[in-house]
Amino acid sequence: MPVTRRLLAERAEHLTALVQRAATELLARLWTDANLDVLAAGVDATDRKLPSKGWMALRRLGWTVTAAPGVRLPDRVARIAEEEAARALRLSLHRRAVTAAIISTWPADPRKRTAEEWVLLRACLPAGTDRATIRNRTRQVIAFASGHGRLPSGFTELETPPRIAGQVLLAAADRQLVRLQRTGERAAQLWVQLPVMADPASYRDWTWHDITVPLPPTVSEQAALCTPTLRVRDGSVRVDLPFQTPMVPAPLTGHRRAIGADWGYNTLLTAVIAEPGPDDTVISYGRPLRFDATGISRKLDRLRLHREHLKTRISHLQKLAAGRGPAGLDPATKSKLELLDIEHAHVCARIRHLGHTLAWAGARWLIDQAHTAGATVVYLEDLTTMEAPGSSRAWNRRLSGATRGILADAVRHLGAKEHITVVTVPARGTSSGCPRCGQTLRHVKAPDNHKPANPWALCSCGHSADRDFSAALRIAARGIAGQQHTARNRAGEAGIRTTVDVPVHRRLAATPRPASPPRPCRDKHRPTPPRPRRRKAPGRVPGFTPAAHATAGSRPAPSGAVQRPAGRTPQNLTVQVPGPAAHTFSSNPLQARHRVRGAVLGRGFHHHVTSTPLLQRRGPRSGETPGSHRTAQKN
Incomplete structure (x- = not known):
């Protein structure tokens, strides 16, 4: 039977919470230097190479997820949690190697190493380590040493286990949990099992859900769809759908332009x-x-200043709530804090x-x-x-x-x-x-x-x-x-x-000009085409000057039988209206709203973005995607 979007998002949130809780518990249990040494070796107890898939590597080493008491966790969901933990552990291996090299070659002045100390550090670092990584890890070690009075004994003492993101890697499962099929040029169908409650006690608490996934125009018909990743954001289910398109990698050398x-x-x-x-x-x-x-x-800049102002007010109210103890804030102040949180999020x-x-x-x-x-x-x-x-x-x-x-x-x-x-x-x-x-x-x-x-x-x-x-x-x-x-x-x-x-x-050459449409013909071999009439500014009445507007209430209404007195029409810049209160009226007419023209700004996504227009090129370049660009600007 069909379910509402709110119910679908709620059940997807249940699955996300199960995966995140299981992966966090497994990662906290494995976060030791000895386990990282075993994973960095790349072989199991029988000297066999570990598989490339993270959940298979962890199971080869005997590291599996343990479900909470009273919760039925399917094997495919356990795979997803183990894949999350395995990816976090493998990503930490590079940071661990850099940290170990920095600690082993700790200089006398870590903020300014000598040339000999740099040579020794480079010899111990992994290949491809940039200066930004060295700088950040050095600061991390300095902060630990200033707080504890010594250098860290290992990487796991320096860093806590990373946080597991709220997502579901369906690529670690198989057809028993997820299925994906393309149903048209701009749509795909996703079938996935979701729990109907937060803590499912049996397999009957899991049911299949059919989700229609619209495909954007960037996904071509030849693209092969891959298993997506689910996440819940703003009360709706988001599907991160990867796809594969056969492409030839661009060369790194031999460029002439x-x-x-x-x-x-x-x-x-x-x-x-x-x-x-x-x-x-x-x-x-x-x-x-x-x-x-x-x-x-x-x-x-204006939005950032507004955000900081809102954050300051939120922090002030939170400190007030913490200082009042169990009583907390009054209802009016509490509602104000909720509104500030909503505005800050927006x-x-x-x-x-x-x-x-x-x-x-x-x-x-x-x-x-x-x-x-x-x-x-x-x-x-x-x-x-x-x-x-x-x-x-x-x-x-x-x-x-x-x-x-x-x-x-x-x-x-x-x-x-x-x-x-x-x-x-x-x-x-x-x-x-x-x-x-x-x-x-x-x-x-x-x-x-x-x-x-x-x-x-x-x-x-x-x-x-x-x-x-x-x-x-x-x-x-x-x-x-x-x-x-x-x-x-x-x-x-x-x-x-x-x-x-x-x-x-x-190069001393003529500067190429942007492609533009042909100039209109101005000869007199044909009738002159009609031109659009200029619109009048809002607030201007024909026959009345600004001074006449100001004094219209003190003069009789004009009629066809009355002639204006001889002389020029008054054109004084400001007119003081007699009465108990004097008001000054400006002679400048009301201006229409400023509108930026595209020909002045060039081609951009916003009316306050200027960009150099494109030049017209004669022929296509080898290796390009046909029909993917407009190579000339049309103003």
Whole structure:
């Protein structure tokens, strides 16, 4: 029989709670250094290699889930809980190896290691460990040592067991618990067993549920659907449905045209097109490509300030409730606290949604620019290797709330679909070094105003450009010159760790113009087409001036038989109306609401986002997905 959405979400929440409780209990029981040593060895008691599936590896080692008394937990649900615990344990192995290397080579001054101490640490660290991970783990050990007066004896003493997410990995089960079938081009059918109560006592408390899953347009007909993951959010069941599409991975080297993009706070992305030049140089077209999100950044700042104000009031009321003891707050104050919690949740959701949409819009624009220019690689700076010391708390809050992490993942995702490689380069020195000669730049307010600031970059060699544009040139040069050092990390993300700086020269060529529709014909061989009449501003009455509006109540109503006296119509700017109270009326007419035109702003997802329009390209590029882009802008 059909069930309501509320009942379906309630039963899915029961399954999520069972899995989360069982996985948390198993992880807490296995969180010891001895068990991590056994799992890191990769073999069981009979020296057989452990399976790749987490739940099978744990069962090979004899680590299984124990159900609570009186609760009937099916074997497939136990598999899901064991898979969650196994993934958490395997993810902790890398952090454990890094922590062990840092503790074994603990320096005299952990905040500033010497060259010899760095060499010794690098020899003990796992391959592919970046400086951000070393910095974070070192701070973790310093915090433990300052609180306990000694170094931690092991990784499990330094860290507590990680929290298990509220989700159900149906991929660890089989057809006895979940089934999935595609029923059309835009729909799929999911059958899953859910408990009808929070603590099912027998198998009769589990029943099948039929869920219709709509498929977005991004899932093609050739895509193979995989077993999804269930989660409950905001009182509804969410289905994370992965799918597989056969694709050829993009090459890491051999690129002849690239786009280098620099992050910014107001200008979210500033990019430039570059190519390899003669004698180990890089040639740039000199045309900046910008995705300006100043308006959205200001909106995010206002939302963050509002969120912090709400959080401050919530914390104040919570402290009052804690100080009153068992009595608690009065009903009026308690209802106020509930309203503040609801408003805080709404503001947080708004910030997440706006940041997520902005990140994907910027990624789509960048891949479109690469697709239109014929570039086969996009180079981004890796900000995880840097940390800005001495910044204010407000500036750090703005940077932490930025959407760069989501944008980088979105660029990689869209680039893989369009056969465009996305590579990160070292970020240190990209904004401070000159792309022509490599010397240190001088950052000023403007080309004609040499007051120290951030917008403009000057160099003694004659280089004068926008700071973000100058950094984009240097990023593109590092990527093109060091593409032979490109490698993938543990997550499969391509990156260059070796810094190779070469001079960048500008190609003296005509700047291409955006594609635009043909200009209208203005000859007189045909009748002039009618033009739309200009709308009148609201509040304006024909035949009445602002002064007439002000004094209309003190003069007789006009009629057709009465003629206006000779002389000019009064045009005084302000008129004082006689009476007990004097009111000043402005002569400015009421203005209509400001509307931003798309031709001025370019192509963007929001009316306060400006972006460089796309250029028209003659032919398709090899390896691209046909029909996936509009390669010309239509204003």
